[in-house]
Amino acid sequence: MSASRRDHLVETATGLFERDGFHATGIDHILAVSGVAKMTLYNHFKSKEELIIAVLDFRDRQFMAWLRAQVERSANSPEDRLLAIFDALESWFRTDTFNGCLFLGATLEYADRDHPIHVQAAIHKRHVFDYIMSLAEQTIGLDARLLSQQFLVLYDGAISVAHTLGAPIAARQARRAAEAILDAQG
Amino acid sequence: MSASRRDHLVETATGLFERDGFHATGIDHILAVSGVAKMTLYNHFKSKEELIIAVLDFRDRQFMAWLRAQVERSANSPEDRLLAIFDALESWFRTDTFNGCLFLGATLEYADRDHPIHVQAAIHKRHVFDYIMSLAEQTIGLDARLLSQQFLVLYDGAISVAHTLGAPIAARQARRAAEAILDAQG
DNA sequence: GTGCTCCTATACCAATCTGTCTGGTTACGA
DNA sequence: TCGTAACCAGACAGATTGGTATAGGAGCAC
Numbered sequence: 001m002s003a004s005r006r007d008h009l010v011e012t013a014t015g016l017f018e019r020d021g022f023h024a025t026g027i028d029h030i031l032a033v034s035g036v037a038k039m040t041l042y043n044h045f046k047s048k049e050e051l052i053i054a055v056l057d058f059r060d061r062q063f064m065a066w067l068r069a070q071v072e073r074s075a076n077s078p079e080d081r082l083l084a085i086f087d088a089l090e091s092w093f094r095t096d097t098f099n100g101c102l103f104l105g106a107t108l109e110y111a112d113r114d115h116p117i118h119v120q121a122a123i124h125k126r127h128v129f130d131y132i133m134s135l136a137e138q139t140i141g142l143d144a145r146l147l148s149q150q151f152l153v154l155y156d157g158a159i160s161v162a163h164t165l166g167a168p169i170a171a172r173q174a175r176r177a178a179e180a181i182l183d184a185q186g
Numbered sequence: 187m188s189a190s191r192r193d194h195l196v197e198t199a200t201g202l203f204e205r206d207g208f209h210a211t212g213i214d215h216i217l218a219v220s221g222v223a224k225m226t227l228y229n230h231f232k233s234k235e236e237l238i239i240a241v242l243d244f245r246d247r248q249f250m251a252w253l254r255a256q257v258e259r260s261a262n263s264p265e266d267r268l269l270a271i272f273d274a275l276e277s278w279f280r281t282d283t284f285n286g287c288l289f290l291g292a293t294l295e296y297a298d299r300d301h302p303i304h305v306q307a308a309i310h311k312r313h314v315f316d317y318i319m320s321l322a323e324q325t326i327g328l329d330a331r332l333l334s335q336q337f338l339v340l341y342d343g344a345i346s347v348a349h350t351l352g353a354p355i356a357a358r359q360a361r362r363a364a365e366a367i368l369d370a371q372g
Numbered sequence: 373g374t375g376c377t378c379c380t381a382t383a384c385c386a387a388t389c390t391g392t393c394t395g396g397t398t399a400c401g402a
Numbered sequence: 403t404c405g406t407a408a409c410c411a412g413a414c415a416g417a418t419t420g421g422t423a424t425a426g427g428a429g430c431a432c
Contacts (some may be wrong), residue, residue: 109291113352146359176336222409374431382423386421
């Protein structure tokens with residue numbers, strides 16, 4: 001067992017939360033799947049809520065690293081990279097573990113905007129926005145802020161449509177919309 | 187009590203599910219808030235799942251009627267109406283009961299695509315798409331299908347961003363993106 | 373060896389979950 | 403007035419929830 005028990009727990013819980021949601025996934029189920037003892041969990045996390053926050057933090061780092069790598073491998077100019085985000089989305093949608101956005105799910109299940117889980121989930125969306133923004137700022141002649149806000153809408157919309165309708169092609173439609181926005185501004 | 191007990195139950199449950207989610211809202215809580223007896227509920231619905239499906243059906247009809255009325259009151263040409271959808275969204279986002287998309291939440295909490303609840307929730311998204319499509323088809327010179335798909339992405343994206351980041355302004359950004367798409371096609 | 377830390381295993385707790393059962397009340401129509 | 407249908411109130415069942423308590427095993431440093 002190379003990874004620590006804590007990491008193993010977080011990774012297992014991530015998969016289960018992503019598949020079934022937060023309330024629907026019980027502590028006992030996470031323990032059974034991960035093969036970890038209950039007291040070990042409560043030794044590392046003082047509550048389920050704290051575990052969820054750790055999961056959101058882990059998934060944020062993991063996903064952002066994956067997204068950056070995917071984008072930077074397939075495109076070089078900032079403009080192409082902005083569009084490559086949607087190509088990355090499509091390949092994510094086509095994995096068989098895709099089940100919508102874990103973070104959006106967290107904000108829906110813990111809707112109170114001050115709830116620690118909601119706050120933690122919102123941080124991820126900020127990270128996505130910041131990444132888009134960093135690419136937009138490298139492209140001269142753009143209203144970087146407006147464009148980033150619009151791209152974030154396309155980004156989240158593609159995820160939602162792909163999930164609710166089971167239509168990975170939503171990513172391509174979002175990309176074409178993004179191209180139209182770029183053309184209108186550039 | 188003018189409305190039937192059944193209707194009263196469905197409307198109360200809609201509000202609670204919208205605020206707290208499905209798994210987090212217990213039957214007993216719905217009964218306490220609505221002031222209905224447990225056996226009355228189980229007389230009308232054979233399970234919580236059946237109640238949820240009734241809620242999704244009710245909310246679909248209610249929301250679509252509201253959206254149509256809002257759009258048709260504020261714009262006359264099909265093209266203006268396509269854009270007025272996003273104005274309607276913004277006024278929805280600014281209500282103090284706005285809590286993201288109930289239907290998207292349903293598909294996340296019941297992720298299995300064959301689950302009756304997931305199926306029922308997806309129907310609503312189809313209805314939104316069909317409405318957009320009906321407007322797009324009245325506007326000549328458009329690839330109605332592609333445009334509708336892109337608008338649906340903007341529609342869902344605006345809801346998601348508005349909810350996760352608490353930013354009703356996402357609707358206006360979506361509208362500007364929609365204008366760019368229209369300009370590019372028209 | 374002794375102690376310390378991390379882990380397992382299992383029993384347990386109180387609360388809550390969905391759903392059932394019983395028995396009584398209210399309203400209304402024939 | 404009688405019957406019936408809808409509803410209420412509350413107890414109850416069985417499973418599951420998040421979380422705690424207890425006892426002991428395994429690996430490692432001194």
